[in-house]
Amino acid sequence: MEFDRLDKMDEDKIEEFERDLRKALERAPAPDRLKHKVMERRRLERQSKVVGIEIRSKKRTRLVWLERIAASLVLASVAGSAVVGHYAAERRKGEEAKQKVFTALRITNHAFDVMNEQLRERDERSR
Amino acid sequence: MALDWKPDFEMLVDEHQSMVFSLALRMTGDRGLAEEIAQDVFLALDKNLGKIENPQHVVFWLRRVAMSRSADALRRRRVRGIHQWVEIDEAHGAEAEERTSPLGDRVERLLATLPEAQRAALVLRYQEEMTPEEIATMLGAPLATVKSQLQRGLKLLRAKAESQLKEFVRGV
Numbered sequence: 318m319e320f321d322r323l324d325k326m327d328e329d330k331i332e333e334f335e336r337d338l339r340k341a342l343e344r345a346p347a348p349d350r351l352k353h354k355v356m357e358r359r360r361l362e363r364q365s366k367v368v369g370i371e372i373r374s375k376k377r378t379r380l381v382w383l384e385r386i387a388a389s390l391v392l393a394s395v396a397g398s399a400v401v402g403h404y405a406a407e408r409r410k411g412e413e414a415k416q417k418v419f420t421a422l423r424i425t426n427h428a429f430d431v432m433n434e435q436l437r438e439r440d441e442r443s444r
Numbered sequence: 445m446a447l448d449w450k451p452d453f454e455m456l457v458d459e460h461q462s463m464v465f466s467l468a469l470r471m472t473g474d475r476g477l478a479e480e481i482a483q484d485v486f487l488a489l490d491k492n493l494g495k496i497e498n499p500q501h502v503v504f505w506l507r508r509v510a511m512s513r514s515a516d517a518l519r520r521r522r523v524r525g526i527h528q529w530v531e532i533d534e535a536h537g538a539e540a541e542e543r544t545s546p547l548g549d550r551v552e553r554l555l556a557t558l559p560e561a562q563r564a565a566l567v568l569r570y571q572e573e574m575t576p577e578e579i580a581t582m583l584g585a586p587l588a589t590v591k592s593q594l595q596r597g598l599k600l601l602r603a604k605a606e607s608q609l610k611e612f613v614r615g616v
Binding site for chain 1: 453454457458461462463464465466469470475479482483486487490551552555566567570571573598601602605
């Protein structure tokens with residue numbers, strides 16, 4: 318019985334405290350210029366977003382051009398090296414053919430020299 | 445129906461600025477920081493306005509974001525080693541007329557000495573008049589945990605108030 322009375326007293330006190338707490342924790346008024354500051358920051362953020370988009374767009378255009386130039390340079394160097402390679406191979410082949418002709422000429426020349434020598438020896442013997 | 449709702453941002457700020465600011469103020473105990481948090485919360489709302497379905501959703505969203513931003517601010521502050529309430533009057537203290545009431549002011553101070561989870565539960569319960577179920581949903585915590593936080597927080601706050609505030613002693 319005594320405990321029940323104490324519990325009831327405690328409950329009453331808690332309820333009273335809760336009432337006081339509700340009153341003390343009523344919403345506080347926002348600072349005067351809060352809305353103004355929010356709207357201003359919003360405006361600035363939107364503005365910087367637009368500027369950011371423009372800058373990004375310009376950067377993207379520049380990047381596209383740089384990519385195109387780089388691709389052209391790579392293509393040109395591949396084509397150039399192919400042409401140079403082709404001419405080098407042709408030159409090497411020409412060089413080899415020339416060497417073969419020279420070798421053939423040297424052989425022929427040598428053969429003529431031998432023939433000449435034999436003819437000269439035969440002439441001398443016949444005399 | 446939800447798609448028909450076309451919110452006006454400025455009106456939403458007008459309507460809910462007191463709620464957002466008060467939540468941040470009671471969670472951080474710092475008017476300057478609370479104002480910054482409130483601004484950030486509204487700017488976040490502006491970015492997420494397309495996802496908000498109706499006026500009730502706005503209130504739920506603002507409360508949740510205000511609470512989580514306040515918790516983040518307190519965490520950053522703990523990392524920097526700044527103690528709450530130390531500089532409140534000097535650095536960010538508002539003029540006396542801006543305060544809600546002297547009693548409210550002192551309760552705010554006592555509230556700030558409670559553990560963060562208990563403080564959050566009490567603020568949502570007694571400032572926002574939310575039910576424990578709504579608080580549990582909003583904070584993503586089990587209902588039993590929220591109820592226990594409310595009970596413990598209330599007990600602790602009452603004990604502190606009894607020992608420190610004359611206005612609360614009358615019932616003892």
